[in-house]
Amino acid sequence: MFRPVSSSSFSSVSAIxxxxxxxxxxxxxxxxxxxxxAFDFKSYMLEKANSVNQALDSAVPLKHPEKIxxxxxxxxxxxxxxxxxMLCIAACELVGGDPLTAMPAACAVEMIHTMSLMHDDxxxxxxxxxxxxxxxxxxxxxxxxxxxxGDALLSFSFxxxxxxxxxxxxxxxxxAIGELAKCIGSEGLxxxxxxxICSEGADVGLDHLEFIHLHKTAALLxxxxxxxxxxxxxxxxxxxxxxxxxxxxxxxxxxxxDILDVTKSSEELxxxxxxxxxxxxxxxxxxxxxxxxxxxxxxxxxxxxxxxxEFDQIKAAPLIALANYIAYxxx
Amino acid sequence: MFRPVSSSSFSSVSAIxxxxxxxxxxxxxxxxxxxxxAFDFKSYMLEKANSVNQALDSAVPLKHPEKIxxxxxxxxxxxxxxxxxMLCIAACELVGGDPLTAMPAACAVEMIHTMSLMHDDxxxxxxxxxxxxxxxxxxxxxxxxxxxxGDALLSFSFxxxxxxxxxxxxxxxxxAIGELAKCIGSEGLxxxxxxxICSEGADVGLDHLEFIHLHKTAALLxxxxxxxxxxxxxxxxxxxxxxxxxxxxxxxxxxxxDILDVTKSSEELxxxxxxxxxxxxxxxxxxxxxxxxxxxxxxxxxxxxxxxxEFDQIKAAPLIALANYIAYxxx
Numbered sequence: 193m194f195r196p197v198s199s200s201s202f203s204s205v206s207a208i209x210x211x212x213x214x215x216x217x218x219x220x221x222x223x224x225x226x227x228x229x230a231f232d233f234k235s236y237m238l239e240k241a242n243s244v245n246q247a248l249d250s251a252v253p254l255k256h257p258e259k260i261x262x263x264x265x266x267x268x269x270x271x272x273x274x275x276x277x278m279l280c281i282a283a284c285e286l287v288g289g290d291p292l293t294a295m296p297a298a299c300a301v302e303m304i305h306t307m308s309l310m311h312d313d314x315x316x317x318x319x320x321x322x323x324x325x326x327x328x329x330x331x332x333x334x335x336x337x338x339x340x341x342g343d344a345l346l347s348f349s350f351x352x353x354x355x356x357x358x359x360x361x362x363x364x365x366x367x368a369i370g371e372l373a374k375c376i377g378s379e380g381l382x383x384x385x386x387x388x389i390c391s392e393g394a395d396v397g398l399d400h401l402e403f404i405h406l407h408k409t410a411a412l413l414x415x416x417x418x419x420x421x422x423x424x425x426x427x428x429x430x431x432x433x434x435x436x437x438x439x440x441x442x443x444x445x446x447x448x449x450d451i452l453d454v455t456k457s458s459e460e461l462x463x464x465x466x467x468x469x470x471x472x473x474x475x476x477x478x479x480x481x482x483x484x485x486x487x488x489x490x491x492x493x494x495x496x497x498x499x500x501x502e503f504d505q506i507k508a509a510p511l512i513a514l515a516n517y518i519a520y521x522x523x
Numbered sequence: 524m525f526r527p528v529s530s531s532s533f534s535s536v537s538a539i540x541x542x543x544x545x546x547x548x549x550x551x552x553x554x555x556x557x558x559x560x561a562f563d564f565k566s567y568m569l570e571k572a573n574s575v576n577q578a579l580d581s582a583v584p585l586k587h588p589e590k591i592x593x594x595x596x597x598x599x600x601x602x603x604x605x606x607x608x609m610l611c612i613a614a615c616e617l618v619g620g621d622p623l624t625a626m627p628a629a630c631a632v633e634m635i636h637t638m639s640l641m642h643d644d645x646x647x648x649x650x651x652x653x654x655x656x657x658x659x660x661x662x663x664x665x666x667x668x669x670x671x672x673g674d675a676l677l678s679f680s681f682x683x684x685x686x687x688x689x690x691x692x693x694x695x696x697x698x699a700i701g702e703l704a705k706c707i708g709s710e711g712l713x714x715x716x717x718x719x720i721c722s723e724g725a726d727v728g729l730d731h732l733e734f735i736h737l738h739k740t741a742a743l744l745x746x747x748x749x750x751x752x753x754x755x756x757x758x759x760x761x762x763x764x765x766x767x768x769x770x771x772x773x774x775x776x777x778x779x780x781d782i783l784d785v786t787k788s789s790e791e792l793x794x795x796x797x798x799x800x801x802x803x804x805x806x807x808x809x810x811x812x813x814x815x816x817x818x819x820x821x822x823x824x825x826x827x828x829x830x831x832x833e834f835d836q837i838k839a840a841p842l843i844a845l846a847n848y849i850a851y852x853x854x
Contacts, residue, residue: 314670390588
């Protein structure tokens with residue numbers, strides 16, 4: 193079901209950074225990036241996504257009652273880059289674990305991500321009719337089934353970790369379950385979502401904005417690496433370093449997203465540009481200006497990668513590449 | 524926070540069965556009931572409910588972000604008989620466990636029950652504006668917050684079991700988590716709910732009706748006793764007996780509910796009578812007739828109590844009393 197990274201994943205930095213991105217980097221940065229990213233991030237991501245897709249397909253088979261399982265599978269198997277499972281598996285490998293031990297946890301974080309999208313898309317929340325070019329779950333199956341399928345995925349994520357994880361002590365599995373639950377609920381994803389909802393139209397400061405993104409975006413990324421590191425047998429120190437890494441890349445993702453919204457055209461983004469300005473949304477560029485936002489993004493990427501310095505740099509390559517991918521993406 | 528059953532809970536059968544209920548019972552049944560129910564069920568229930576209410580209040584404190592915690596607490600602390608936590612604690616004590624070890628699990632099953640009511644009450648589901656005389660969660664906090672607060676309670680139930688259970692091995696806690704998750708998701712509560720939704724207006728048979736009730740009602744009762752028995756150190760055999768007990772009383776509850784709907788007046792029920800007939804709902808009386816439905820209820824109560832025969836009968840008293848309460852209630 194899951195194969196360790198093949199050596200073919202390792203190639204040159206040009207596979208991950210465009211020429212323009214490279215020319216934007218200082219000379220020493222390029223060299224450093226060359227050194228750390230001498231591996232084919234795209235192939236690595238595809239390989240992990242394939243294994244995760246197969247594992248998700250097996251974990252949630254189509255069975256009676258068909259309608260609920262169809263609805264769960266419709267959103268769960270709708271594609272996506274599978275960033276969170278990749279983070280989970282990469283963290284497991286980074287601390288020296290067998291990636292197979294992290295696969296149920298990797299599937300679980302994707303189930304949580306999916307259920308959060310299903311509930312976010314509901315008419316009473318963001319009221320989105322399309323996601324990734326497909327009608328959203330409630331459009332296809334009805335709102336009632338979409339709510340229930342989200343609930344089922346949420347509870348199944350815990351069942352899957354509790355019953356399908358092999359080769360890990362019960363103590364560690366239990367710790368992982370506690371971590372996962374915390375990053376979903378009223379101190380995690382849900383906290384970010386509800387504060388975001390309550391802030392609509394309000395003038396909010398930097399701390400408030402950071403609270404929203406640390407919870408809405410970073411919490412589940414944090415859960416993903418922490419679960420991977422726990423399953424892989426990581427020490428407390430390693431787990432905390434990876435937690436900090438994930439929080440930094442979570443914020444980084446949002447800062448870059450905000451910058452792209454004001455600096456790129458809709459054509460370049462592949463989605464409507466300037467949406468935040470139109471919606472009068474509080475963003476990093478609005479609070480800090482473009483230049484300071486870029487500096488903040490640099491700082492976050494640096495802080496993220498500093499957490500990885502004491503790990504084996506070959507094994508850290510996927511996480512370094514992901515941080516750079518988030519930092520230097522153009523859409 | 525939680526005290527073992529006081530001896531004051533033990534009193535006469537008249538405290539639990541009304542005169543009319545007793546006169547409806549055959550002579551040998553009254554004697555048997557006297558023997559087994561020689562304890563004050565009402566006091567026992569109140570005592571357990573008080574401990575559980577205190578534990579729930581501490582488990583979900585009002586903290587930042589206030590709105591989501593207010594919403595969670597609004598429904599969680601809205602009263603109710605706390606039947607599921609009582610089942611959990613009683614099962615723990617029945618297998619010889621310390622009731623304190625089952626308290627986080629007891630709170631967790633009540634959190635699940637609450638979240639299922641919150642999501643069921645949503646406009647896209649049953650669209651109920653009132654529950655227990657109070658406006659439903661989405662009426663007070665909005666649909667978006669009600670969906671999110673349900674999600675938060677769902678994930679917190681797992682966190683609470685994983686992090687707050689004391690004096691139980693990780694193996695057992697993990698097993699309990701797997702059981703809880705299974706009774707919620709697409710093979711439990713959610714399965715019952717979705718099959719019920721899909722059956723509206725359709726002619727369904729006895730097997731279909733039983734599937735709905737075994738999942739919508741019995742699954743979480745089953746989870747409650749099974750979790751209690753696991754935490755209390757019960758053997759596999761004891762756990763399976765209690766599982767069967769819970770499935771029987773779950774069905775029993777529904778059969779009696781259906782009978783009361785057609786045999787009692789609205790005044791006697793304290794709610795609208797004949798609702799099932801008006802809604803042309805498939806019920807046991809509709810499929811079997813009243814007399815056969817009463818026989819079926821008798822059979823289920825007998826089957827439930829048979830599962831308890833090999834346990835200490837003093838310790839089994841709360842579960843026996845609950846089965847009789849469900850069987851002979853008048854509203």
